[in-house]
Amino acid sequence: MSSYAQVNLKGKVAVITGASRGIGKAIATRLAEHGANLVLAARTQGPLDETVKHLKDKYGIDAIGIPTDVAKLDDLRNLVEKVKAKFKQIDILINVAGVSSQYLFHEQPIEEFEKLANTNYLGYVRLIRLVVPDMVTRKNGHIISVVSGSTLCDPIPRTFLTYSSLKMGLRAFLKGLFWEMREHNIKVTSLLPGVVASDLTDHLKDVAVEQRDRLMDPKAVADMVSFALSVPANACPLELAVINQLTTWTKPVIDYKQTQAK
Numbered sequence: 001m002s003s004y005a006q007v008n009l010k011g012k013v014a015v016i017t018g019a020s021r022g023i024g025k026a027i028a029t030r031l032a033e034h035g036a037n038l039v040l041a042a043r044t045q046g047p048l049d050e051t052v053k054h055l056k057d058k059y060g061i062d063a064i065g066i067p068t069d070v071a072k073l074d075d076l077r078n079l080v081e082k083v084k085a086k087f088k089q090i091d092i093l094i095n096v097a098g099v100s101s102q103y104l105f106h107e108q109p110i111e112e113f114e115k116l117a118n119t120n121y122l123g124y125v126r127l128i129r130l131v132v133p134d135m136v137t138r139k140n141g142h143i144i145s146v147v148s149g150s151t152l153c154d155p156i157p158r159t160f161l162t163y164s165s166l167k168m169g170l171r172a173f174l175k176g177l178f179w180e181m182r183e184h185n186i187k188v189t190s191l192l193p194g195v196v197a198s199d200l201t202d203h204l205k206d207v208a209v210e211q212r213d214r215l216m217d218p219k220a221v222a223d224m225v226s227f228a229l230s231v232p233a234n235a236c237p238l239e240l241a242v243i244n245q246l247t248t249w250t251k252p253v254i255d256y257k258q259t260q261a262k
């Protein structure tokens with residue numbers, strides 16, 4: 001049980017993308033603890049169904065899983081239609097689904113750029129665009145998006161140039177959206193987590209086994225969500241950052257070694 005027991009979301013409907021594993025799953029679990037009804041989205045049906053069943057059984061909430069590739073506009077349209085058919089409205093949208101990519105830029109496969117942009121940038125922006133008109137009509141809603149603590153680094157970390165620059169674009173978009181949506185009583189919060197233990201960071205090339213305990217638990221990001229949802233109606237955290245206290249690779253991720261020109 002979290003220390004945010006006072007957050008009561010009974011009767012509210014939350015949509016969470018990337019909810020079958022890692023950070024998204026930790027957030028879904030936390031929202032179930034808060035009593036929200038949930039719509040979970042991810043591409044792979046098996047883990048999605050398992051998460052939905054577990055949360056329904058353990059917390060007695062209503063929940064559905066909708067297989068969705070956030071990189072595909074048609075999938076996002078289908079997601080929103082199915083949520084409205086079942087739950088009528090979306091009170092909270094939590095964008096988490098994202099993929100990582102770690103390459104020295106000159107070695108990065110050129111085909112990766114589109115996938116990264118469609119998932120990590122357009123996946124967020126398009127879904128928000130599909131969800132927000134109803135929120136504007138109802139003058140209510142909260143949009144929470146997992147961005148990245150790497151956007152706090154300047155220059156952005158080596159080997160993450162395309163990933164982090166898209167996250168920077170996303171962060172800029174969300175900051176602007178905060179002010180535009182404020183006029184409609186809609187809250188917009190960006191989360192900037194440091195390095196979190198998940199499947200995504202399992203693939204990082206330079207995280208040595210003995211450094212694993214430096215990674216944050218995904219629950220640290222769920223705590224940010226609970227905090228964002230706990231503040232009074234007349235306030236909204238625009239951005240929340242929680243960065244690892246112990247890490248050798250906050251910036252730049254791979255140490256820079258000047259090679260001698262031949």
Ligand SMILES: NC(=O)c1ccc[n+]([C@@H]2O[C@H](COP(=O)([O-])OP(=O)(O)OC[C@H]3O[C@@H](n4cnc5c(N)ncnc54)[C@H](OP(=O)(O)O)[C@@H]3O)[C@@H](O)[C@H]2O)c1
Nearest residue numbers: 018020021022023042043044069070097098195196198200
């Ligand atoms: N881990 C970190 O250190 C860290 C730090 C800062 C920010 N973030 C951000 O946090 C988010 C989640 O990261 P994570 O570490 O929890 O990753 P993860 O453990 O790899 O989980 C990713 C989740 O997103 C889903 N997903 C991936 N691509 C998708 C797509 N195209 N459409 C729908 N769902 C998709 C995955 O399910 P399927 O594969 O079945 O679709 C899974 O549920 C990402 O946006 C990442 O950039 C992570």
